[in-house]
Amino acid sequence: MAIDAAARLGPAPSIEVHDLSVAYPDGHxxxxxxxxxxxxxxxxxxxxxxGSGKSTLFKAIMxxxxxxxxxxRIGGQDVRAAQKxxxxxxxxxxxxxxxxxxxxxxxxxxxxxxxRMGFLxxxxxxxxxxxxxxxxxxxxxxxxxxxxxxxxGGQRKRVFLARALxxxxxxxxxxxxxxxxxxxxxEEIIGxxxxxxxxxxxxLVSTHDLAAVPDFCDDVVLLSGTVIAAGPTADAFxxxxxxxxxxxxxxxxxxxxxxxxxxxxxxxxxxSARLAETAC
Amino acid sequence: xFEAALDPFAxxxxxxxxxxxxxxxxxxxxxxxxxxLKGWSLLGDAxxxxxxxxxxxxxxxxxxxxxxxxxxxVLAVAGIAFVERGTSLKNDAVLGVVFTTFFAxxxxxxxxxxxxxxxxxxxFGNLLGIADSDLWQVYGVGLLCLVVIGxxxxxxxxxxxxxxxxxxxxxxxxxxxALLLGLLSLACVTALQTVGALLxxxxxxxxxxxxxxxxxxxxxxxxxxxxxxxxxAVAGAYASFFxxxxxxxxxxxxxxxxxxxxxxxxxxxxxxxxxxxxRPAGAGKRAAARAGA
Numbered sequence: 178m179a180i181d182a183a184a185r186l187g188p189a190p191s192i193e194v195h196d197l198s199v200a201y202p203d204g205h206x207x208x209x210x211x212x213x214x215x216x217x218x219x220x221x222x223x224x225x226x227x228g229s230g231k232s233t234l235f236k237a238i239m240x241x242x243x244x245x246x247x248x249x250r251i252g253g254q255d256v257r258a259a260q261k262x263x264x265x266x267x268x269x270x271x272x273x274x275x276x277x278x279x280x281x282x283x284x285x286x287x288x289x290x291x292x293r294m295g296f297l298x299x300x301x302x303x304x305x306x307x308x309x310x311x312x313x314x315x316x317x318x319x320x321x322x323x324x325x326x327x328x329x330g331g332q333r334k335r336v337f338l339a340r341a342l343x344x345x346x347x348x349x350x351x352x353x354x355x356x357x358x359x360x361x362x363x364e365e366i367i368g369x370x371x372x373x374x375x376x377x378x379x380x381l382v383s384t385h386d387l388a389a390v391p392d393f394c395d396d397v398v399l400l401s402g403t404v405i406a407a408g409p410t411a412d413a414f415x416x417x418x419x420x421x422x423x424x425x426x427x428x429x430x431x432x433x434x435x436x437x438x439x440x441x442x443x444x445x446x447x448x449s450a451r452l453a454e455t456a457c
Numbered sequence: 458x459f460e461a462a463l464d465p466f467a468x469x470x471x472x473x474x475x476x477x478x479x480x481x482x483x484x485x486x487x488x489x490x491x492x493x494l495k496g497w498s499l500l501g502d503a504x505x506x507x508x509x510x511x512x513x514x515x516x517x518x519x520x521x522x523x524x525x526x527x528x529x530x531v532l533a534v535a536g537i538a539f540v541e542r543g544t545s546l547k548n549d550a551v552l553g554v555v556f557t558t559f560f561a562x563x564x565x566x567x568x569x570x571x572x573x574x575x576x577x578x579x580x581f582g583n584l585l586g587i588a589d590s591d592l593w594q595v596y597g598v599g600l601l602c603l604v605v606i607g608x609x610x611x612x613x614x615x616x617x618x619x620x621x622x623x624x625x626x627x628x629x630x631x632x633x634x635a636l637l638l639g640l641l642s643l644a645c646v647t648a649l650q651t652v653g654a655l656l657x658x659x660x661x662x663x664x665x666x667x668x669x670x671x672x673x674x675x676x677x678x679x680x681x682x683x684x685x686x687x688x689x690a691v692a693g694a695y696a697s698f699f700x701x702x703x704x705x706x707x708x709x710x711x712x713x714x715x716x717x718x719x720x721x722x723x724x725x726x727x728x729x730x731x732x733x734x735x736r737p738a739g740a741g742k743r744a745a746a747r748a749g750a
Contacts, residue, residue: 202542239625261627275617278494279675288615292626298611324673344626 188381189217190252190264190347192238197247199230199237207233211247213380222381222394222410225282226423228402231383235350238381239267239414243345250350260275262290265348270356271333276326282336283321286311289343311342331358338366349373351382355389360365367393393446424429462506465698474584477595477692478708481651483486483659484599487606487646489665490678491637493615498662499549499599503556503693504638505645505657508564509579512649517566517719521681523594524647530642533559560654582653584704586699594718606679613637614675651690652693652705660665670716686713 200206208230215221223231236242237247240256251259259265266289289311290304301310312318315335318348320328328336333353340350351370355363363386368394370380372444384390390397397414399405399422404417465471488662492501511529515522536555541548567576587595606613614635616623624630641661648657665684693708700707721728 239621241621241624257595260625263627265625265626267622269619269621273621275494278618279669279673280614280618283676285618287628288618288622291611291615292628294611299609308732341623 190214190377192239192348192381193250193253193377194234195250197234197237197249198245199233201246206402208237211351211400213398213404213407215379217379218374218377220370220380220382220393221396222390222397222414223381223398223399223400223421224387224390224404224414224419229422230403231380231400232352233399235267235352235383238350240267244342259291263344263346266344266346266355267335268341268349268351270352271337272328272393275335276328278325280323281326282317282323282325282391283308283312283388285336286321286339287344289340292344293294293337307345308339308343311339315339318366320442331362333428334358334366339371347377348381351380353383353385355384355386387419410419423429465695470585470587470660471694471698473589473592474704475588475691475694477587477592478584478600478651478694478704479687480595481647482664482690482708482712483683483687484595484602485648485660485667485684486684487666487679488637488641488644488666489661489663489681489686490675491613491617491665492641492661493665493669494675495637498658499640500657501551501641501661503552504530504533504642505654505661506560506563507556508642508649509560510566510646511563512571512646513563513572513574517570521594521641522599522650523598526646526649527561527639527642529559530638530645534638534644568600576715579649579704580652580653580655582649582651582656582705584651587650588592591747595614595647595650598647599703602640602644605636609633609636609676610679614630622722656709657703659709659712660690663709665738667712667716667719671724673725684704686712689715 190251192213197208197211198206201280211230211234220244225231227330233242238251238256240249240260249256252262252264254262254264256265286308287300287304288301290300290307291298294300294304309318309321312321315338317332317335317339320336325333325336334357338351338354341351354366356403358366360442370382373380374395394410394414396408397410398407398415399418401422401424405422406413406415406434428437464740465475492498503628505619507584508526508529511525511527511532512522513525514520514529533555536559537548537551540546540551540555543550561578564576567574567579612623612628613636615626615628616637620630620634623633644661647659647710648660654658664682668682668684672678689712690708693711696711697704697707701724719727722728
């Protein structure tokens with residue numbers, strides 16, 4: 178199914194960000210002079226401290242905020258045209274919607290198909306099949322008829338992921354998909370992302386789980402108001418660059434790899450050891 | 458005894474009142490599904506007051522009241538957007554300032570330039586004296602709402618649930634937003650003539666709130682709410698004949714009674730069920746989710 182999706186992607190998915198600056202109405206500059214190029218068949222990790230502009234970069238790529246300068250092109254098209262062609266899917270943090278809405282899990286995933294439906298938006302058998310497969314791929318097949326408020330935090334993330342899968346977009350942006358999920362779920366999501374990469378998708382994933390980055394990211398963009406470093410993980414995700422992005426010298430990689438808002442866990446230790454190998 | 462029950466149908470003004478009330482009730486109820494879910498209750502109340510100056514100006518110049526009301530609604534919504542952008546005030550404060558200003562201007566206009574339109578009509582409606590032309594206008598607006606929501610409810614729902622996602626799949630959320638506001642304004646004007654500006658908001662909220670308690674499916678809400686709103690409005694007009702009391706009051710109180718019944722007895726979200734009188738598996742989880750979220 179993923180292969181079919183890739184075949185439907187059309188021209189190779191790519192994101193080009195050129196000299197992008199975003200400021201909020203109060204004058205606060207969230208991003209300045211960001212230039213990036215991301216290509217198909219890659220998982221790119223977006224890393225930076227809180228307030229470094231990760232979410233703002235997502236919003237600018239999706240056209241939710243208007244940049245003061247610069248432009249974003251998706252697959253060579255402007256953002257709006259790319260969205261109308263369903264070229265890009267966005268997985269927001271799950272706190273951003275009202276979970277008391279009278280809609281079922283299946284209804285929400287079906288909304289991912291909606292841009293592809295005809296005038297009356299009546300789901301076709303093909304739409305239903307894709308929604309079923311998407312639910313299956315995130316392990317939520319048994320929850321299709323549940324009202325969405327009846328789900329746990331991790332399950333809500335999976336539903337949003339399934340909605341993005343159902344959209345069959347060449348590019349998928351994921352805003353902190355690992356926050357508040359257990360390790361099993363994180364590993365399942367990473368497995369899913371790898372599958373999508375093999376099928377030719379371009380994935381941009383923001384995360385605070387630095388230890389996992391070398392594990393699944395082909396490329397890394399280090400952000401702190403602007404691009405600190407970008408490129409293949411081995412080149413960009415170095416202790417020196419991390420220190421520049423997080424604004425403090427690395428007092429040993431272990432503490433850098435375990436961000437303060439995530440309580441240190443046992444698994445952080447071997448992971449950060451691996452990080453040291455990759456990064457040096 | 459039975460013949461007495463048919464009495465209201467013997468009078469043309471009562472037949473018109475019941476038809477008009479039923480249509481307005483059903484059409485407001487259809488929109489109430491979106492109002493309740495979007496958290497637009499205050500906006501509904503505000504819009505119902507903001508259309509008044511438009512109605513007044515239209516009456517002065519002999520234009521269709523709907524046209525005047527629509528212009529006033531657009532100006533009011535633009536006014537809110539303008540004030541919101543220029544200050545860091547919360548949305549409800551901005552709504553309060555802008556819409557009361559509009560309502561005040563409307564009252565002033567009506568008192569300065571007397572027309573066939575009276576202030577009491579604006580405040581309390583005039584269902585029993587509804588003219589044929591007004592009735593046709595009500596049918597027209599009702600049909601328009603039915604067609605638009607019937608064809609576009611999935612997009613409107615996607616927009617109401619997650620506006621950013623709706624945009625990201627290529628939907629034009631600005632048009633959807635404007636469409637909802639436009640329909641809401643039209644519903645306000647028609648409801649203004651039937652139950653009056655003071656009670657419009659009840660018709661724009663109660664049926665949707667009741668339907669929300671009765672089902673977990675938006676599609677079902679869109680059927681249940683108009684049934685409740687329409688039947689309640691007809692029954693209210695009918696009851697007012699015997700009580701010889703205010704029609705608007707009867708309609709709204711009946712809708713409130715329906716809401717209370719649903720609140721008590723709803724299969725899943727009802728009070729009795731939640732208190733443990735009947736508890737099928739999974740009951741009350743939405744309430745828990747609401748409390749937790």
